[in-house]
Amino acid sequence: MNDTEKLALLTLKKIPNLGDSSIKKLIRTVGSADTVLKSKPSNLLKIDGIGRVKIKELHNTEHQHVAEAELRFVEENNLQFLTYQDQDYPDKLKHCLDGPVILFGRGAIDLKSKKILSIVGTRKVTKYGVSFCEELIEAIAPLNPVIISGFAYGVDITAQRAAIKHGLQTVGCLAHGLNQMYPKTHAKYIEQVEANGGFFTDFWSTDVFDRNNFLSRNRIIAGISEATIVIESADKGGSLVTAEIANSYNREVFAVPGRTTDALSRGCNTLIKTQRAHMLTSPADLLYMLNWEAKEENTAVIQKELFVTLEGDEERIYNFLTAHGKTVLDSIALQCSIPTYKLASHLLSMELKGVVKPLPGKLFEAV
Structure with missing residues (x-):
């Protein structure tokens, strides 16, 4: 142009x-x-x-x-100037009616032919939220997705730091111009983010920073990706707004469930209860709902990353099925020395995690 x-x-x-x-x-x-x-x-x-x-x-x-x-x-300042008519403008954002006509960018962003995920959540993230976020990104790292977030406190910066740790591209969508940075304490991450992706905004250098800008920024986070994941949210907040926008764009939305007594799980639980988000309990849920099939040469690596949390009986069952292939339920119980009633429960749990597949005739095999 x-x-x-x-x-x-x-x-x-x-x-x-x-x-x-x-x-x-x-x-x-x-x-x-x-x-x-x-x-x-x-x-x-x-x-x-x-x-x-x-x-x-x-x-x-x-x-x-x-x-x-x-x-x-x-x-x-050698900034990227992308318009909605340019080839390098994010593909999915082009299909959003209210998507920005101009995106200002900084860094080394490349979204072409990439799997793109937006991860958002509370600024007051708990240890559980941090752990889930980090383990999720570690598990899907072999698929080389781009992680989008808002560079804010809590879930946002957790997701972006985890992406950098695993060599993934990450993009921070900002609610202000590229002549400033909020929060200022995150300035120490700018160089790392730009080396592994960068920043997008549709705000100008002349725009005064205002918290209302976050609502406008959220439409970019929701529209740029294939799916938005909410990791912890109170019953009100920007993350829920982002989820609503993603739904309006016909994007997939996922929410991590929590205890009903936890204030920072209420938003996610409500999204799931009202069928405005898929329940996300493991990386396997994400791969299944998005139909993200691993390339054959990476399958073993991805499976290993996804299911490192198997312990005790489940690990023994998985190792047995990996070594012996398709096996009937009774033989698994006998060879693994696990009562049938317990084995059935374990197999169901492992099926939900995506590590075991049931077959006709009470057969099971490792995935």
Whole structure:
């Protein structure tokens, strides 16, 4: 995209009451952002959904001056300038009606042909939430997914640090311009994130930081990925808003269940109870619902990563089935010295974890 079109698009973004979806509609109708600015208001008013309020300040030159300054900021700081029409713009975000017409980026982000997951949750994450998040990312690391989050306290930074630890790409979606960083204490992670992905935002360097920006930022987190995972949330909060947006985009949503007495599990439990999220209890749930099949050469590695928590009887059963292949239930009970009534319970648990598959004739095999 040439500088003239970039400047025109930035100018449109500064016009009050003219949102992303309206800008896309105008460009789709007349051909380009520059043409929109040069069009007569009377012609634009013929477009369905475009009223006088939206284009009232279309020819206010002050908006172009602000746009020129922002374009200089982008160029001087060597930032990525992605528009919804560019090939490098995130594919799934292109299909969101209210997706940003412009994304500013920093780092080494590459989302092409990638499995992309958004992970969000409470800023006051518990040890259980941290452990689940870290183990989940460790387990799915062989699939090389991109981990998206908001670079905030709690679940967000836990997910992004875990992604970096396992050599995965991670992208922080920010609620402010790229001339600042919130929270400031996370500045120490910027270099690592940029080396393993980077940052996206649709906020300008001139935008004043406001907590209301988080709601706008959340639509990027929800729209950019195949699925959003909520790890711990109170009964109100930004994570639940992100889940709602993801549902509106027809994305998959997962929530980690918790005890009914835990305040930071209420949001997740409600999402599951109201069927607005799939229950996520193990990495196998994620692979099954997203139909993420491991490549044949990586299957053994992934299975090992997914199920390192098997202990006692379950580990003995799994090792036996791995060594002997398909075996009837009675033979498993005899060879593993486990009563049949206990074995049935173990096999069901292992089936839910995805390590055992039942077959006709009371046969079972290791996955």
